Structure formats: C-alpha cells, structure tokens
Amino acid sequence: MSLIRNVGTIGGLTAVSRVFGFARDMILARVLGAGLAADAFQLAFTLPNTFRRLFAEGAFSVAFVPLYSRALHGHDGEPGSEEAAEKFADDVLAVFVWVLVAFSAVAMLAMPGIVWLLASEFQKVPGKFDLAVTLSRVTFPYLTLISLVAMLSGLLNARSRFAPGAAAPILLNVSLIAAMGFAWYTHRGDDLVTAWSLAVGVSVAGLLQLLYLMWETRRAGVRLKLTLPKLTPEVRRLGALILPATFGAGIYQISQLVDTFFATSLPQGSLTLLKLADRLNQMPLGIVGIALGTAILPMLSRHIHTGNRGEAQRLQTNAFEIATLLTLPAAAALAICAPAFVTAFFVGGKFRPEDGVIMAQIVVALVAGLPAYVIVKILNPGFFAREDTRTPVWTALASLIFNVFLNFYVVRQYGIVGLAAATACSASLNCLLLYIILHRRGWFHFTAKLAGRIARQVIATVVMGAALWFLMPALSPYFGASVLDRIWSLLALVGAGMAVFFGTAYLVGAIDPDLIAMLRRRRPKRTEADDEILEVQ
Template identity: 30%
Template sequence: MNLLSAAAKVSSLTMLSRITGLLRETLIARSFGASEWTDAFNVAFRLPNLLRRLFAEGAFSQAFVPILGEISTNEDQNKAKVLINAVATLLFWALLLTVLLGVIGAPLLILVIATGFSGGPAYEASVVMTRIMFPYIGLISMVSLSAGILNTYHRFAIPAFTPVLLNLALIGSAIFLAPHLEQPIYALSIGVFLGGVLQLIIQVPALSRLGLLPRIGLLPRAIKAAINNPDARRVMKLMGPAVFAVSVAQISLIINTNIASRLQAGSVSWLSYADRLMEFPTALLGVALGTVLLPSLSKANAKNDLVHAGELLIWGLQLTFLLAAPSAIALFVFGEPLAAVLYHYGKFNALDVLMTQRALAAYGVGLIGLILVKILAPGFYSRQDIRTPVKIGLFVLVATQLANLIFVPWLGHAGLALSVGTGACLNAALLWVGLHKRGALPSAAWAKYLGQLFLALIPFAGVLFYAANAHNWIALQAKPWTRIGLLALWLTVAALIYFSALALVGIRWQKFLRHAK
C-alpha cells in the first residue's frame, strides 16, 4: 500500500467534508449571525461535537486499531471477529447508559459547560437542544468502531466520507426545516441527530462486504462473555487514556466555552467560526496522515520492525511540516479575507469578521502543534504505550488553563484560542521528546530541512500579507463574487510561489513518494 496515495485519498474526501462544513457554517452565519441563540446551539453542540472530533480524529482508533491489527496480522480472522463483537457489545451498553444520563441531566450539563447561561432563554434553548443532540454521542461512537475496523483493513474511503453526511443533514435542516419551526435554531439540533443516523447506516454495506459487521450481544450471557474477553479488556484499558491523551485541546475547548460564555456576547460563536476554519488544515493533514499511519505503524510494531516504524514516523512528520507551516501562516496573516469571504453575509457583520479574525490569528500560532499531536500520538499507541501520553496530557491541560490566566485578560476570546494553540505545541514537543528517548523516533537532518522550509515560507508569507492589506475585504461585501475571486487568486499565487520556492531550496516531492510505502 502506498501511504501517500492513501493519505491523498483520505485528504480529498476530508476536503469534501470540510468544504461542506464551511458551507454549513456560512449558511448558519448568514441565517442566524452571532447571537445568544447561536451561542445556545454552540454550547449545546459542544459536548456532542467534542465526541465527534475525538472519534473522527481517531481517539477510539488509537486504542482499538493496534490490538485489532496485531490479531489480524499474527492470528486468524475468527479471533478478530470475536474481538469486534465483544467491543461492539460493551460499547453499545455503555453508550446507552451514557445517552440516558445525558438526556436526563441536560440542565446540569449546561450549567457546568456554560455557567454564564444560568437562567434565561439561552439556557432553556441549550437544554432542549442538548436533549435532542445527546443521542448523537452514541451514534458517532458506533460509527467510530466501524471506522476502526475499516481502517485496519485499509478501507479508508467510507470513514473519510462519513462526516459529509452530518454537514448535509445540517444544511438541509437549516434550509428546509428551520422556516417551519417556532424557534428556527432547533432545526440545527434535529439536523445533528439525523446526520448521526445517516453516518451509521452508511457503514453497514462496507462492513458486510468484509464479513465483519459487528453483532451486538443483547442477552446477559453475551454481555458477560464480552466483559470476560481478554482482548476486549485490553481495548477498554487503552481506550480511556487514549481518548484523553489525544483530546487535550478539545477538553480545553470545553473549559474555554465556559469562560467564553462569561465574555462579550458572541464570543462563543466567534470562537466556533474560527474553530471551523482551524479544523480545515488539522483534518486535511493531521487526521488524514494519522489515519493511514496508525494501521501501518501497528503492524510494523506487531512484527517488531522498529526500523520501518521509525521511518514511517519521520515521513509523516516531515510531510506535516511541509504542509502545516503555510497553513499556519495563512491563518495568522490572512484571517480577515478568509473570515470575510466565508462568513460576512446577512446578519454576520464587520465586527463579527474582526473578532473571528483575531481568534484565527491566535489559532494560527499553535496550528502546527495541533497537527503534530495527530501524528505523534499514534507513535505511542501503536506500541500500546498508554502511560506517557496520559501524563503529558494532564500536564498540558493544566498548563493550558494557566495560560488562560495570562491571555484572556489581555486578548479576550482570542486569548482562549491562543491558550489552546500554545498548549498543543507543548503537547507535541513532549510527545516528540518521549518518542525519541524510547528509540521510536530516529534522528533526522531536521536543522537543514526546517531551514529549507523557512526560506520557502518567506515569499509565501509576504504575498499573503500584501494581499490581506491590498483590498478592503469588508467593503467588498457588496461584490461577493469579486471578493471570492480575489481570495482564490491570491491563495493560488501564494501556493505556486511556495511550491516553486520549495523546489529552489532543494525539497523534492519524489522524496515523499519514495518513502511512502
């Protein structure tokens, strides 16, 4: 299997997901703006969305895929089927209980997530929408199990396409359902639930073709057998720490939502709109590469081929720097044009653009760290090492909240984004050092490589800085197609200059093709 080809396929489908996601956010921004009602939806969606991100970005797979890969590599398929059925059974019953508790305890959850919403219509709306959307947690968790199975057997397309269905469900609900409801914002929560149903249904044919469709045990005997399955116990033992270790940034977002709910009205929404743009490169690069690397790393470690595992990590890290660095610069210096083109319509005004741009610049500082974590974490979990990432995650979570004490009084809502980004950079640095000390990350000529990248990034950054200041992107609201055309033109020019500069400084794509095996 060619890893670069597989990553390109996953990235292309993820691109489709992000494009539909941006269309979704643009439609929501145009229809609802940034108000107490959008804040209410974003608060209610924060916990289901956290689970969506964790599972979509491989947190469950970090625990499940290494063990399933080990069994499928070294043992027979029947044992793999037994593991799949056992994990599906345990997950189903745990999720059923979680969803019931979440629906019943929605008022308390909202008070915890957004204490600034105590009482009032925004609080009541958040409670209602939380109850509608909480079952999505169960649906997306089962989708994650299915994706882990398919990814282990190198069937990457369906899991990568799945998020598109959530976006389409939300777009359809906003267009066709919202006008018919007394409170239109409720249509978005209904769209989330319907999207989860569609995401689960699409997994069934692909799993059936592999003969690996999970069978959920409903009788006490089957549940007991699942609990006693030693391989399922290994997965469950790894799953909690794996979820926590790769979700530090997302847990920080939950805490930050609480803080943002106490700031200026619209702060939660500004962060949400910026977060959607930040997700674009994170998913295209970090998630795509992490998805295709984990099965190969797991199988290499199962065979005790540590040299190949190390080569895979170096390949992924170098490719990440190559593509993540320009993305970070774009968020930092080109945030206003991006926010204006995507969101500056209808009720989304010039102030909203400015505030979203500030959050984007803050996210840009830590974007490389956010993406690197997606590459480095599989290096530990493919080796079934759960302790190191958990220790690092706990330390980083505390450090991130301490950073809020410095950044929020100074930068407001943008300070919350900056604390997440700097925390992710710290997380990535500690994971990197940990892998290197364990001999899992061999030495490479990083000084030369990063120096070459720096030289190539100078003209790229210069072009985007000029473009951001050469036009009045806010005033161009009256000419939306002109504004879209200018954005596309400048991004294309900047990309061409960057890749030309890469060739001039001696970085060749053939290097990544040669090592992508």
C-alpha cells in the same frame, strides 16, 4: 498501500467534508449571526462532539485499532485470522453498545447540571439557558450513533479501507445544511426554529452515518453480530488500554470544555465566534493532521509488531516532513489573510462586520498552533502503536494545567483572542513534550536531513508570507464586495500564495522528489542491513 495514497484518500475525502462544513458555517453565520440562538446551538453541538472525541475517536479508536489489527494480521510470529478478528469485534460491540446507551441516558437526564457547569452565564439572558438544555438533549443521541460509526471506521482502517470513515462526516454537514434550508423555507429564518432544526439534524446525521458504515462493513466482507455482552480476556485488555487513553483524550477534551467555559463567560456571541474561527483552523488540521494520524497508526502498528524499527522510523519521518510541508505555509497564509477569508466567507446577513474583525483576530491566534496540532497527530501513534496509552496522558495533563493557568491571565486581558492564543501555546507544549519522550526512548528521532528540509520549508513560507502581505492591500476592497468579486479576489490571493510557496520550495529544495516518488510506489521489505544504515543516519 503507500502512505501518500492513504493520506490522499483520507485527506481528499476529509477536504470534501471540510468544504461542506465550511458551507454549513457560512450559512449558519448568515442565518443566526452571533447571538442567543447561535450560542445555544454551538453549546448543544459541542457536548456530544466532545464526548465523541473522548470515547470514540479518542480513547476507543487508539486502543481498538492496534488490537484488532493484531487479531487480523498476527503478532510476534503468531498468525492472525478473519475469525479471530471477527470474534474480537463482536465481543467489543456487545459491551460497547450498552456502555454508550447507558452513558447517553444518564447525560440527558443530567443535562441541566452539565449546561450549568459549562455556561452558567447563559442564565443571565432570558431563555438562553433553557434553550441550550433542550437543544443539548436533542443532539446527545448523536454520541451513541457516531461512536458506533467510529468503531466500524476503525475496523475498516485496520483493513486499509480508509475511504468510508473519511467520507462519513460529509453526511453530517449535508444534513445540517438541509436542516437550515428546511427552517428557512418553512419559517423564513426564525432563529429558534433554525436552532431546533439544526439540533434534530445532528441526530439524524448520526443515524445516516451509522447506516452508511454498516453497509460499507458488509461490502468489506465483515459480518458483525450483536450478542450478549461478555467480558472476554481480549475485551478486558481493551478496557485496560482504554482507561488511560480515556484520561489522555479526556484531558484534551477537558481543555476544550475549559475553553468553552471561558468563552461563555465573555460577551454574547463569543462562543459562536470561537467555533466559527476554528472552522478555518480545522480545514488544514482535518485534511493533513487527521489524515496522517489515521493513515500511519495501522501501518506503524504492523511495523512495530513485526519488529521492523527501520520502517517505523522511516514512516514517522516521512509523515513529519509531509505535515510541515503543508501546515507551515497554511498557518502563515491563514494568519496573514484572516481578514480576507472572514470577510469574504462569513460577513453578511446577521453576521456583522464588527463580528468579522474579532473573528479574524481569533483565527490569527488559533493558527499559531496549527503545526503543533498536526504534529501531535503524528507523534501520538508512536505511543499508541506500542500499546502505550499512558504517556500521552501525562503530556496532555501538563498542557492542560498550563492552559488553565494561562487562561486566567490572558482572558481577563485579551478576551476571546487571548483564549485562542492560550490554546495554541498549550498545543505547542504538548507537541514538544511528546517528541522529547519519543526521542529519549529511541522510538523516533530527528535526522539532520529532516531538519534541513524543514529549514528550507520555513524559507519558502517566509517568502510566500511576504508576497501575501504586499498583495493584501491591493485586493482588500474586493473581499466584501459582490459574490464574483469575493471569488476572484480570494482565488487570486490563494493562487499567488501557492505559486510563490511551491515555486520557492522547489528552488531551495524544500520538496524532496525522491520522497514523493518513493511514497507513491510499494516498497520491498527492508533488510536488517537497511535498518542499520537508517539507524546510523
């Protein structure tokens, strides 16, 4: 299956999930605003999500997928088999389940201490700290459930079945929207009831996602069995790979927790505003970055395991070009149009216009790092596919140290907006370090053709940005007006931006039609001569 098709599948379903997530946050902003209950729920939702990204989508996935792919497809001339892959998955599942259950139980017992470490300032507001602890205990079972979902998703990804894993998050957003609807119908917008209903909805969503992935796994012909845990050589090898990957992913997640700590020390509502602003930033990040990173990891692993360096270089180059083509204009458009998007989508109900002003500023700061966030998703598989999970640890550690020191300065000076800007700067540093190391090891390098293509993309982005800058004042009276006015004004803004960007991109040659045509069809395996030509280029 081609890269474009894989990215299209993942990105399309992720886009649907992001739309539902966007609707979820729009409703949440209106029914809870940026107050006590909203902050407590955001913290309760952040905790299982942080550990999910650390264990499930972070360390576990990047170590599990290459090893499962090797068992299934073979390595260094040794054939793979369904039996070997199934046995490996069963052995991993038997150990993984008990680790998750034990960790979740300990965390739930220690929840008052965890919340105190992250949000001790909540104690200054009566009832806020206790509510955050209780809601966190209600949401934490989600970690165990969604971690198992991540394992099943990785198993299917290794078989080039990307749709189920990409579709599963839709169930989370639908569940939370239903939870808010239930709270509104039964208690007419009581903040505490809404927060409780949302917390329960999180854990229910994890169960629904697990049942769905179990069904999809059976449809794929895989029959997993829960056996007694055994530390087989393959499981020990997975553990050896997970350990450094956990530190690497852990550094990133610690960075997120550091941001949460600083946000909870700022005026009430700051944490909620940061999370809502990140929703706008996550739209292109999830659709483009996660889709590309998920799609290229198993494909890159196969090329590397078969010794096809040329195809590995070509795959990463194509992914890099697609990423910049989509994220450069997205970042510019979000930065320029942030007041429009925030006003049209979020301001209303309990979410005040003054909250919208601050949130728009946070969005501008966050999207400055959007290209870097996405490119990191493309560069990391270059290490993971080679079973090198250590190097990203050091780059992430350097970025974390930089982020923490920067936060101590900018948060005092610029508050929550400074915090968002520091996050963008640290992501850019991580991206730069990863590329330098890949280049020095000869695993990936910029070509003159790629640099020229990105330069043309920048030109098209600048032209689009200028058009949006002049169009914003004319449409600004409609962004906060009636629903119809909000819809048509945003459609006009987005439509104009897309038309100008892609029109200019076509004229200056920022879009490579040969690349698109090549990626849409299956390509024959390259010969050694082809690889030598590519290396010269």
